[in-house]
Amino acid sequence: MEAIQQSKALKDKIIVSPGKRDAPLFAWPWENFGNYKYLFYVAILAKYFHWTRxxxxxxxxxxxxxxxxxxxxxxxxxxWSTYTGMLFLNGNRRISQDGVDFEQIDAEWHWDNFIILQAIGGILAYWSIPSLYNLPLWDGRGFICCLVLHIGVSEPLYYWVHRLLHSPNFFTNFHWLHHSTKVLHSFSAGQATFLEHLILCVVVGVPTLVTALIGYGSISMMYSYLVVFDFLRCLGHSNVEVISHHLFDTVPFLKYLIYTPTYHNIHHMDMRSNFCLFMPIYDILGKTMNSHYLDIHKEITTRKNERVPDFVFLAHIVDIMSAMHAPFVFRSFNSTPFGTQLFLFPMWPFTFLVMLAMWTKAKTFLYTFYNLRGRLHATWVVPRFGFQYFLPFAADGINKHIEEAILRADRLGVKVISLAALNKNESLNGGGTLFVNKHPDLRVSVVHGNTLTSAVILHEIPQDVDEVFLTGATSKLGRAIALYLARRGVRVLMLTQSKERFSKIQKEAPEEFQKFLVQVTKYDSAKHCKTWIIGKWSTPREQSWAPSGTHFHQFVVPPIIPFRRDCTYGDLAAMRLPKDVEGLGSCEYTMERGVVHACHAGGVVHFLEGWKHHEVGAIDVDQIDVVWEAALRHGLKPM
Structure with a gap:
């Protein structure tokens, strides 16, 4: 039997019910200030320049x-947040297989409150303790004194206070907040009440300030202690095990001197054990160390097989700015729809260098995952940027990455792999047909998801519309939309210069509906049509032909820029995932929370329905309503 099953209390993470919020010192004094709290740093900066003068x-x-x-x-x-978010590096060492969801991200949004609190404490200490005025840069005695005080005072103090916080009264009024975190994360270290962080100020302050008071303090000691303290706090709150059991086998005494992420995670599963700050020896002395800790730690660090997702969405990076929207860059930024922000620009040069490295070396990597109906849904990313898909010499390399991802998914036992946007470009690989034809024995279903994309676009068009203008008319999506609308008796003005391609699509329509498909070669042909469906990039001059009040539906990537103020613009086709999705904490590019592009949703529906066929190449118009009804049946909602 696996070690993690040896204790029933450790099988499932405890879900802590919300306790009281009206206890004294529960809330932070600046809780209602929002981001205005950062003006505190502006005040310190102003004082710094004043002193400099x-x-x-x-x-x-x-x-x-x-x-x-x-x-x-x-x-x-x-x-630490960046490292734990790199699922492609640490997927096998994750302690909890759940993902960090939007609820947890919002709860921990102001995780850095304690840094402001301790900064205030540092200023007050400077004003009240003269020995801090002229600290030397280095004093070796201070490091020894600080370490002794930490081991002899801070560690036992924290241990006993922590046990006190788990008593019924204190837990209900205060400590429940910290344990409400579902998946531990480096930012979870700051998720606690004002009272608890006041106590932590004492724990941190005793070694540093007492060392300074007795004359052994130094600037380097202050920096070292605080940075190492935070590093170890983040270590314990990491959801990734980074310390190998071989280290403890080689140097057994170390397991009493340093805790591990597994050690602290067990405390959040079994709240009767593992109370120490950083040193498990105090739990041993207090007889509160979990007896299964070392077995669980060994099991996690020897895990070799990655958790196999049932469904994979194979995405790509849009551009350099959007690359910084990855979950492992800024968690809070990734949890909101992408938008270009000023703070991104200073990081552009570094991201550009990363792009060049990815272009030459990187392989497809795991980006994020969520659970739906108890099955793991993952996003893998092809390390290529949007503009690279339009470089003729890059096509073979991109197709090689996509093919490798499909074959890897097939080896792992993935059920469905869905291709995003440019990964299924018709000119690149025929909407996925290249891979299916090359590997006829694939067990994984390759899906472009465009059947649902076309269904979403078509169901956005009002039933009383009798004429539409369609650009990108001979593309995969344009063809399906035109044929479907023609069957509905809607006149479709298909913008294309190719008579041959238009005629081919027209002949696919039943004879009685062919008259509804009309070829046009110029934008001015639609100057009286108020319903435009954009499948090809449209310039301001081209958009100017639309009459006032026109609505622009679109399936072009990237979406067109809304130049007309007297017109309305639709978003790219998307659907909201079912309510029973768990562990989702990332926004898919510019989509709202819980919303994914329609091609992503199409792959999800393909998996939920248990369909075994490939959905590649041309869209089967007869399947548009079938896929749409299946999506609604499984709880997906149109936007």
Missing amino acids: ELETWDTNWCFHILLLCGLRCLVHQL
């Missing part, structure tokens, strides 16, 4: 060190 040097300017330390501590938490 008075010829204060950097080593005695406490404001300089406060700002730098706050920045370093935020960086430590962010780097």
Whole structure:
């Protein structure tokens, strides 16, 4: 029997019910300030410049060190967040297989409150303790003194206070908030009440301030202790095990001196054990160490087989700016629809270098996942940017990446792999037919999802519309939309210069409906039509031919820029996932929370229906209503 099943309490994560929020010192004093709380840093920066003008040097300017330390501590938490979000690196070492959802991200949005609190504490300490005025840069005695105070005072103090916080009264009023976190994350370390972080200020302050009071303090000691303290806190709150059991086998005594992510995760599963700060020896002395810890830790660190998703959406990066919307970059930014923000621009050069490295070396990587009906749905990303798909010499390399992803999915036992946007470009691989024809024995179903995409677009068009103007008319989606609307008796003005391609599509329509398909070669042919369906990039001049009040439906990637103020513009075809989705904490590009592109949703429906056929190449018009009804039946909602 697996070690993790040895204790019934550890089989499932405990879901903590919300406790009281009206207890004294529960809320933060600046809780209602929102992001205005960061004006505190502006005030410190202003004081720093004021002192600089008075010829204060950097080593005695406490404001300089406060700002730098706050920045370093935020960086430590962010780097841990980035690492734990890199599922392609640590998928096998994840302790909880659940994903961080939007609810948890919102709850931990202001995780950095404690950094502001400790910065305020540092300023107050500087004003009240003269020995802090002229600390040397280095004093080796201070490191030893600080370590002794941490082991002898901070560790036992935290252990006993932590056990006290688990008593019924304190847990109901305060500590439940920290345990309401479903999946531990580096930002979860800051998810606690004001009272708890006041106590943590004492835990942090005893080694640093006492060392300074007795004359052994130094600037390097202050920096080292606080940064290492945060590093170890993030280590414990990581959902990825980073310490191998071989280390404990080689040096057995270490397992009493340093905890691991598994150790602290067990505390959140079995709240009767593992109360220590960083050193399990205090749990051993207090007889509160979980007896299955080492077995569980060994099981996680020796895990070799990655968790196989049942469904994979094979995405690609749109551009350099949107690459920074990845979950492992900024978690909070990724949890909202993508939009170009000023803070992204300084990081553009670095991202550009990463793009060049990915172009030459990177392989398809796991991006994110969520659970639906108890099955894992994953997003894999082809390491190619949107503009690269339009470079003729890059086509073979891109198809090689897509083919490798499909074959990998087939080997792993994935049921359905759905191709996103440009990964199924007709000129690139015929909407996926290239791979199906090359590998006829594929067990994984390759799906372009465009059947549902066309259904979403078609159901956006009002029933009383009798004429539409269609660009990109001979594309895969344009053809299906034109044929479907013709069957509905809608006159379709198909913009195309190719008489041959138009005639081929027209002949596919039943004879009595062929008259509804009309070839046009110029935009001015639609100057009286108020329903435009855009499948090809449209310039401002081309859009100017639309009459006032026109609505632009679209399936072009990237979407057209809305130049006309007297017209309305639809978004790209999308659907909202069912309500029973779990672990979803990422927005798919510009989509709202819980909303995915229609081709992604099409793959989900293909999987939920258990269909075994490939959906590649031309769209089967007869299947449009079938797929639409299946999507609604499974709880997907149109936007």
